[in-house]
Amino acid sequence: MTSSLAGRRVATAPATRRRSVEGGWKQITINRAFLLPAVVVFVFLFVIPLAQGFYWSLTDFTGYSDEAEFVGLANYAEILRDPSMLSGLSFTVVFAVGSTLVTTLLAIPLAVQLNKAFAGRNFVRSLWFFPAVPSMAILGLVWGYILSPLPSGVLNTLLNDWFGIEAISWLSDNTLAQGSVIMVSVWAQVGWHAVLYVAYLQSIPSEYYEVAKIDGASARQQFFGITLPLLTPAIVISTFLLLTAGLKVYELPFTLTGGGPGFTTYTITQSIVTAGVGQGRYGLASALAVLFTVAVAVIGFTQLKVASAIGKRFS
Numbered sequence: 001m002t003s004s005l006a007g008r009r010v011a012t013a014p015a016t017r018r019r020s021v022e023g024g025w026k027q028i029t030i031n032r033a034f035l036l037p038a039v040v041v042f043v044f045l046f047v048i049p050l051a052q053g054f055y056w057s058l059t060d061f062t063g064y065s066d067e068a069e070f071v072g073l074a075n076y077a078e079i080l081r082d083p084s085m086l087s088g089l090s091f092t093v094v095f096a097v098g099s100t101l102v103t104t105l106l107a108i109p110l111a112v113q114l115n116k117a118f119a120g121r122n123f124v125r126s127l128w129f130f131p132a133v134p135s136m137a138i139l140g141l142v143w144g145y146i147l148s149p150l151p152s153g154v155l156n157t158l159l160n161d162w163f164g165i166e167a168i169s170w171l172s173d174n175t176l177a178q179g180s181v182i183m184v185s186v187w188a189q190v191g192w193h194a195v196l197y198v199a200y201l202q203s204i205p206s207e208y209y210e211v212a213k214i215d216g217a218s219a220r221q222q223f224f225g226i227t228l229p230l231l232t233p234a235i236v237i238s239t240f241l242l243l244t245a246g247l248k249v250y251e252l253p254f255t256l257t258g259g260g261p262g263f264t265t266y267t268i269t270q271s272i273v274t275a276g277v278g279q280g281r282y283g284l285a286s287a288l289a290v291l292f293t294v295a296v297a298v299i300g301f302t303q304l305k306v307a308s309a310i311g312k313r314f315s
Contacts, residue, residue: 053290054286056068056282057283057286057287057289058071061286062282062283071283075284084263084271085271088259088263088267088271092247094178094182095178095181096249099182099189099246100243100246103238104238107190107193107194108228110191110194111194111201114198131192132189136185136188137251137254139184140254140255141256143180143184144256147171149167149169149170149171155168156168171257172261173261174264181252181253193241209222239303240307243303247292247295248269250267253265254267268292272288272289273285
């Protein structure tokens, strides 16, 4: 009888393994079927347009006819010679880095204050968050009226009435125009990112601060020893969003300064739109878009690697 049971077990073992393997392959097939729509969308909306854009960057394609002559790397060479595009590259980097640094440096201490208990706290948080609601195009138009370099501009009028200061060329001076664009961007985003930091601050156990107070730690020591290290994940996310948005900026400089004075506040995205839509030079615009895509991909990959390293450091 024992040998009979053993034989039955041996006979059923291969069948059990076969059903297990078949079930595993069935589950894998189902998983792939669910992924298929996302893959199709990714291929049609990203891979194919990217490949098509790269091909156009090697031609003199105008966008208004099917004819396109192969020109090799001529479009890329022209980008390096065009002062407007080089200026767009320069200001885009300055804007992205500058707005990211200033917004982060202001948002963290603001979040610490907004996280404290006081009357009307939620209302104050809403006020700080509100500038992030309107689009950058609307903010650019509004601030263009406020910062008008004419004596009738809102800010110039207030400065003259209160302090007797003559009209300042906020949007006509090269340095002031760049600073004004960055300032408006910071004003619009600092509240949103402060609220993001508040969400992380609320997840920090209060016991940490109580123990630190018992040990005699000052407010400064608590901030740099507890708050800042535990805010690291939020800082990584915030800077990633800020830097990515800064590199893609278009509406704010376009509506606030029009890219001027000269090409001082010109951006890469404005160069792409101007070359492709304004001048009908889709080949040149595609070359600039390809370089821009590669640059953003490299920066994004670097940010992810840094974020991963920081996460391991504080995990």
